[in-house]
Amino acid sequence: MEIAEELARKQRSISVAEFFEKNKHLLGFDSPTRGIITTVKEAVDNALDACEEAGVLPDIFVQVRKISDDVFRIGVEDNGPGIVPEQIPPVFGKLLYGSRFHQIKQSRGQQGIGISAAILYAQLTTGMPAVIISRTDARKKAHRFELMIKTEANEPDVRSRQQVDWDRPHGTRVEIEFKSTLAAKKRLLEYLRYTSVVNPHARITADIDGEISTFERVSAEAIPCPKAIQPHPHGIELGTLKRMLSAQESMTLEVFLVENFSRVGKQVAREICEKARLSGEQKISMLQPADQKRLLSAMQSVQIPAPPASVCLSPIGEDLIRRSMDKEFSLDFVAARTRPSSVYSGHPFVVEAAIGYGGKLNADDKALILRFANRVPLLYQPGACAITNTIAGVNWKLYNISQQTLPAGPIIILVHVASTNVPFTSESKDAIASIPEIEREIGLGLKDLGRELKLFLSRRDKKRVADDRARAICAVIPEIAIKVGEIVEKPAPDTQAIEGKIMRKVIAKRRTVNGTVQIEVNNYTSQPLSLKIYDFSPDAATDALPKPAFSEKSGDEYTRVWNCELAAGGTWTARYGGRGPGHLDLQGIEEKQKVVMDLDV
Amino acid sequence: MEIAEELARKQRSISVAEFFEKNKHLLGFDSPTRGIITTVKEAVDNALDACEEAGVLPDIFVQVRKISDDVFRIGVEDNGPGIVPEQIPPVFGKLLYGSRFHQIKQSRGQQGIGISAAILYAQLTTGMPAVIISRTDARKKAHRFELMIKTEANEPDVRSRQQVDWDRPHGTRVEIEFKSTLAAKKRLLEYLRYTSVVNPHARITADIDGEISTFERVSAEAIPCPKAIQPHPHGIELGTLKRMLSAQESMTLEVFLVENFSRVGKQVAREICEKARLSGEQKISMLQPADQKRLLSAMQSVQIPAPPASVCLSPIGEDLIRRSMDKEFSLDFVAARTRPSSVYSGHPFVVEAAIGYGGKLNADDKALILRFANRVPLLYQPGACAITNTIAGVNWKLYNISQQTLPAGPIIILVHVASTNVPFTSESKDAIASIPEIEREIGLGLKDLGRELKLFLSRRDKKRVADDRARAICAVIPEIAIKVGEIVEKPAPDTQAIEGKIMRKVIAKRRTVNGTVQIEVNNYTSQPLSLKIYDFSPDAATDALPKPAFSEKSGDEYTRVWNCELAAGGTWTARYGGRGPGHLDLQGIEEKQKVVMDLDV
Amino acid sequence: MSKKDLDARALPQLLGIAQGWYDQMKQGEIPSIRLPTRTKLNIAFDEASEVWKYGEKESLRAANTEKSAIHLLKMAYVIAFIKQQIREDRSSTLRELYYITEGWKRAKFETQDESNYLIEDLEILSDLQREAFHLRPEEDGASIFGPIRLKESTRRGDRVLHCQDDVGEAGYQIPNNMESVEFLDHEAKMVIAIETGGMYARLIENGFDREEKAILVHLKGQPARSTRRLLHMINEKFQLPVVVFTDGDPWSYRIFASVAYGAIKSAHMSELLATPQAQFIGVQPSDIRDYNLPSDKLSQQDVDALKAELTDPRFNTDYWKQQIHLQIDLGLKSEQQAFAARGLDFVTREYLPRRLAEMGVLKG
């Protein structure tokens, strides 16, 4: 026997399930720690996608329960449309089976691998079947399946199937038992929090081994489900075109173009044919390989409008982003941009960006960066991601934000890329590849937001400048006057004139001199005013002159209130014996018209 | 109609070819530049594997020809056993089809994806079918196929098939047309050079668009082909065990264990059964899930010898590694280690390491690190690789090698990991994952080599110390003597006594003073010697005294030879008129006993 | 000017500043000061006095921010303190002033730099040297050796000293306040200002002061104000030529520039401190080439400094442009003492006589 024949006997087909069983890391199951996050993520992605397709407000429940030292039972339950019983085995028990791979529209899951892979790895480590409960209608019972996967065949292996009662009128529940750890609990909660930020219409409740966290929805409106579109002529490769041609051999070329591509009407189709030097009337079965190449090149060079993004994409929207960010981080400033849709290699996409400032954020940190693709948070490999790199490429100093590669300060930056085909750098979907069109859109969005943030910061700074000037005039200049008087050996000049001329506000000063507290209020505005003057201090001040209209002790401190009618240019003073530090306030005048100064500090 | 039913209509199966077509980057086809390297690599890997299986000395021809601006035709041809015609379509036209996925042995390719994926991406970008020519026997004709892949079905699409004449008596040739660039030509040649280093039995010839490079073999012995073994009980997971059990339900447990696992004899099988509290006589079909878990845990806790690595692995061997490294880098020092085989998670592996020093290597650079897995060079992602990290973890300063994270200096470090299952960090096979057992072996090998290198360096340093001392005594001390004489106003002391006492060697000195060249040879050994004294200089030296036995002009330089019998303690001198720089040498005395000093420098 | 005269001039100047603020405040204005901006770009050559001074660019500092107001407050405190010092005939160092402000609450100085800068402001505003404020510099004074006689008024009475006959081999130590020194007479033909102590001692050992009738001044690196004042005073009073002898590197050229044209930091004092007639004798970059002096490679910092000098108005002459470009081309720098490589007498027997003749200081 020839060697070649001997070798031939060993050749075998390999099932895709076998392949992925051996290559766990490809799908994010390389470590038990990460496996738990990947499993939850795949199940939640499916749940959100299903709710979206059914137009339901998602109400998702995530449960992680410890079974033994290293075994955890993960359950994810939604109120989606449910899955018809016949589809449950292939959907959960077969890799590369799903509804979204061939559809051109924004969705979270795409390959039909995620949840089946989770079930595959679970059965590999614990040998336990997955449990699926699903109900499609309140009038019907729920179905409960126990499922495994026949690895050699990549086919579902149904271990049991029964009808059961279930408290949800419709929805799906998956349960998987996994060898894992809870080391990444923080990251898991982070994933759920960020998921809720970009899915403001979803309520997510998590029960992580008894510890409950709820991420409430900020919007009670279900988001419209994106609809699939035809491929765009700019976005296909020769191999795909050939395939499409051979599937519909009896059509004429013009009809083929019009019916199979988005944005191609008769006018455009004719233009393409002309450019390719082909007749629109000929049957496509007649096209020679050289014709096909010319056709492709014509399709890609003719001007064609961008694909209809509004149909197939579902951005979150500026208002909802602002609200969800504010909910999670209580910000001083937040702005969001949803960019107009754009296109790369024929794939439509929309970039959304938001910037938040202040609030609970730490001023000493680097900016917090939240990356999302099709409403799914990206948790790993920030350094490899176009979002991170574009943020680093913006000159933040232009917007008065300090920057060391990445911007720094109490800042949060959110970027969401929605597309019919998000270009991930790897199948584990951790980072977005560097596509110039996408980077350009992210950059434009961020710069726009940067300008808005700068405006906010400069307004804040202006207020600071005004305060600074008030301190100079009301606190320091009087001291200069005293010292200068001493030098020239004359009485110190009165600095009230300066105060009035420059400030045109109401100025209240509080000062303690030799055991006497002096309060002075000057009305430098052009209006007579009715003021309430509040003074807080530990002094009883029974000798106060004039007598306060009100005086009360609360805790260790007294509160005194005087009412005072003050003409334009008028001055009001009060004094009492005391030495404690205190605090002054005015009512009856706008905040920006008032200056309160503690001269004891 | 229920929503669930509507959704169900859209569910479809996805072919693995479709999946990989959409996810190019997973297999290293993400950029046109890298695609060309990946394609050559997959084809060369297959060629080497095939030759190995057939026991043939590989003779591989790689050809890259530019067809148009961005289209290249890649051809790879081997003298392997060839492929029988019926197998050619599935081997090249179907992803996940191959002979090595289910075999436990060292091989380059494994998944049955690589070359088919290359054909898939080629047809996607150029629409051109791949051409395969294969011949299995000199007595038969070759078969020529034009092949494409039906993506939706992951099945071959044979476009033509014919018998042809071919000049190779047996072997296979693949031709693929690819949209690509030659930007990575240097890297491609690097890949071939390094491949030849770890496959010293292979001759590789490359014709890169007309530029020919040949990497000659250093060994004319075909390497023995590794043989597949049974899985080792320590290396399987519950899912796999269950699958094996259900495939052979009628066996008894003991027979099952003995027949299906390597290193399990009756003795071990009984021990496992005992530990699992199961009877070896019971039919395996009777095992309950809980029994299966106990069985697995027993299999993994019983002491079992490591798998038979010598059968399934094929390390290169120390001698061949040394020879191929020396061939490529002309080193001053080279040492290699093939470590004893070891095992991780039941997978046998062997680590080989080598260190080279000096030669053509640059002294200012970081060490050059060559990483290999199953005789395949790893070119990308060095930072993520256990080899790099282990090298960085060794304290090289202990071996007198400077180190800044990685060792530095004129050093080359080679590490080869051979295993039935190399744990790559990703499917593009760029880096080895951090497995403690493997890292330990790499570390031990490197430390061993480090000690040897240290020995070499210290011998070299000792020679330097001796030379240094000779310069001090023969060149500097005479100058000290002159200066000291000047200070104390006496004639300079004779320093010959010191030379003799300390050196006990033959010392030859050459000095030019005022137009006279003086040569002095002192025999400070205790033996009479017969010496030949060679003097090279641009001077004709017709006045030389004594007259040389031989004098000849060659080029611009004269060579003179004197014969001289020199008693122990004796001195011989010669002089001639001249001023040119020159060069002295002695014959008739061992290298380490001789000191030649040019006092003009 | 005698000490009393100086005090009589200083007090009204300082009080004038305070009075200005007083008047501003009386009129309901925010007190302010107006100062020239102190950068390289704002120094200009004054044809009349032949020195570089601050130019037209001024900045207004009004007390309308907390920072500026506190700056003026500090200035007021300092003026009051100086007034007291002058009245009591006391003096103090800038460092002491810094510590004294410790008790000034809001007017306390944060750093030593702050007090230095503030005193410079006062110098500019009052057109007086800090010595007039009874403030002593911390810096080390230089030494002088040569045929010149001077009178120093000290707290213990006047001292008359001849700088060859009445001093040790190290020479006469210049006091901090040159205003108390008066030069009486001399038998010299020139003044040589020398950067390093080694070369100063070499010239003394070789008797250069006697043989060539030279007054030797040891600059001790970048010269202190009192040293520059001394050179100015001798040159002004006796019209003696002044030459500057330094190492051949960019930092040393700045020493020459500060002697001849004034330093940027004290451009407001240039009329009192600078000696525009001073000439640079060496080490010139062309000397490094012509005498093949032992040298070091220029560092990147050196090259950067040379390039900065090309943009400095004080070096904007053909001579300097040529020398600096030459040095950048050579890529080398040499020290004064590098002449020792040609023998210990080379510098006094050959180099200096040749250069002095070239420059017209020594006739043939």
Add this chain to the structure above:
Amino acid sequence: MSKKDLDARALPQLLGIAQGWYDQMKQGEIPSIRLPTRTKLNIAFDEASEVWKYGEKESLRAANTEKSAIHLLKMAYVIAFIKQQIREDRSSTLRELYYITEGWKRAKFETQDESNYLIEDLEILSDLQREAFHLRPEEDGASIFGPIRLKESTRRGDRVLHCQDDVGEAGYQIPNNMESVEFLDHEAKMVIAIETGGMYARLIENGFDREEKAILVHLKGQPARSTRRLLHMINEKFQLPVVVFTDGDPWSYRIFASVAYGAIKSAHMSELLATPQAQFIGVQPSDIRDYNLPSDKLSQQDVDALKAELTDPRFNTDYWKQQIHLQIDLGLKSEQQAFAARGLDFVTREYLPRRLAEMGVLKG
């Protein structure tokens, strides 16, 4: 010792070194020298002279490697050069020596450090100061002010000077070579060695030299050898107490240590340079606490320096251990002039009299 005497002693010493090598080579031995190792660990207290000197640890340097042989060759060249200098009554700086070696081929010095180190070797081998080799230090000499009269022999004849009456307000400038100075008489009770110029001037202004009969010596930071030699000479000749007044930080304590015990670099000269009777007056860490002086935080470098001092044999006394530990606890350092925060007279009216009384220098 007169210059002639010194020369008469130096020449035979140097020739003796050369003769030693000559004899070694005559006997067929490799020439070598033997030197104490110069590290902190090899200095020891010498009971007889009460100073810290190099201890027993020696290293042999034989010409048996190219590097060592060249070192000895260089030494031979330098000895020949010094011999010539002494014969011709010339002198030079170390920097000049470095440049002179330019023409010495294999014996040419690579760096300035090399010549410094080699001269130190020769000092140790010959038991003489470098001044005896007619080598001048580059360093700046200090100044002295107070009731003391001295005679300096210069090339131009002897000068007799009183350090209050015959000098300017900056005092008498110490020459590089103190061997040419002889102290004649004095009316002083003590010598105060002061780190900073500001404090030196403050004591002069406040008349402390007159009122308390104190000789004030300005150390100018880490004191040069000539300054330490001066303190040693006054103390030895007149048995006057010497107190050292520095800033309150670890670097200043090293100034005190080098005055009192000698520097590690010149431990071989300790008998001539150190003044073991010298006492530290302040600023003490306890002063920072007791007088609440304005202070700065210790940097990590400061703390490291303090900790290094705890292992330095020169600070191995209860007093210093206590003060240094206190300072580390406080985490603070203060400058001398920080006393100004309590008024310009505080240091002379209160602090110094109190400390001098405590130390027994001033009787109550």
